[in-house]
Amino acid sequence: MAGLSERMIAVAEMVTPGKRVADIGCDHAYTAIYIAEHGIASKVYAMDVAAGPLEIGRRNVREAGLEGKIELRLSNGFGALAEGETDAAVIAGMGGSLIISIIEGGREVISPGYELVLSPQSDIPMVREYLRNNKYIIKQEIMIEDQKKLYNIMRVEYVGEKDFISEKSDLTDIYDEYGKYMLDHPTRIFTDFLESDIKKKKALTERLDSCVGDKATERLEIIRHSLHLAEKARDYVLGVNHGKGEND
Numbered sequence: 001m002a003g004l005s006e007r008m009i010a011v012a013e014m015v016t017p018g019k020r021v022a023d024i025g026c027d028h029a030y031t032a033i034y035i036a037e038h039g040i041a042s043k044v045y046a047m048d049v050a051a052g053p054l055e056i057g058r059r060n061v062r063e064a065g066l067e068g069k070i071e072l073r074l075s076n077g078f079g080a081l082a083e084g085e086t087d088a089a090v091i092a093g094m095g096g097s098l099i100i101s102i103i104e105g106g107r108e109v110i111s112p113g114y115e116l117v118l119s120p121q122s123d124i125p126m127v128r129e130y131l132r133n134n135k136y137i138i139k140q141e142i143m144i145e146d147q148k149k150l151y152n153i154m155r156v157e158y159v160g161e162k163d164f165i166s167e168k169s170d171l172t173d174i175y176d177e178y179g180k181y182m183l184d185h186p187t188r189i190f191t192d193f194l195e196s197d198i199k200k201k202k203a204l205t206e207r208l209d210s211c212v213g214d215k216a217t218e219r220l221e222i223i224r225h226s227l228h229l230a231e232k233a234r235d236y237v238l239g240v241n242h243g244k245g246e247n248d
Helices: 006-014 029-036 051-063 096-105 124-132 173-179 182-183 188-209 216-243
Strands: 019-024 040-049 070-074 088-094 116-120 136-146 149-159
Touching: 006 116, 006 136, 019 029, 019 136, 019 149, 029 040, 029 051, 029 088, 029 136, 040 124, 040 149, 051 070, 051 182, 088 096, 096 116, 096 124, 116 124, 124 173, 124 182, 124 188, 136 188, 173 182, 173 216, 182 216
Parallel strands: 019 040, 019 088, 040 070, 088 116
Antiparallel strands: 116 149, 136 149
């Protein structure tokens, strides 16, 4: 639909069909409209902290004839939702730290089995680490390109204390950095990103090698560690691909 990017279409289509969905930070409600128009959700709550964009969203919903399927609410994160009203939430188009803050604020609403579709614009490893440490499982994660920029989209489930199994692994560092699902299901866009990441970090270490001073040395150690993770992730992916059959 007009006004909706390829990234946000992919976000909408990541939602498991049949759920009651909160679109948090809905802006002009384009994503909520797409979800409702395509029958992805039985009910959508389009919510935003700003009254102006929400009023435009209300007009868009009315023009789309979806007032019976989409309810708009002025809300800071999950604030205007009651427990049990929704089964899933979309949180996209904002930084990772803000997404974490919104999830933290929704603890009273998010119960075991609750689904989150997330697309952080920054601090993606931090988001993965937070999810891992707070009883969430990333069920699916993809990387897409839109307007020459790369975006990650993940479908997450809160499993809670009872059903959560903590898996300690020496691969946790690359799982947080690059995403276990994407490492296990590497696509061309992801492997190209990984190779480009390695190339950039190698070039940066070479430049920093010739620099002097404590700050340069500290920066060099950080980049070397980051390069080590990228190469470790590439080796993991090569192992995954090597193990696939010809028909995979």
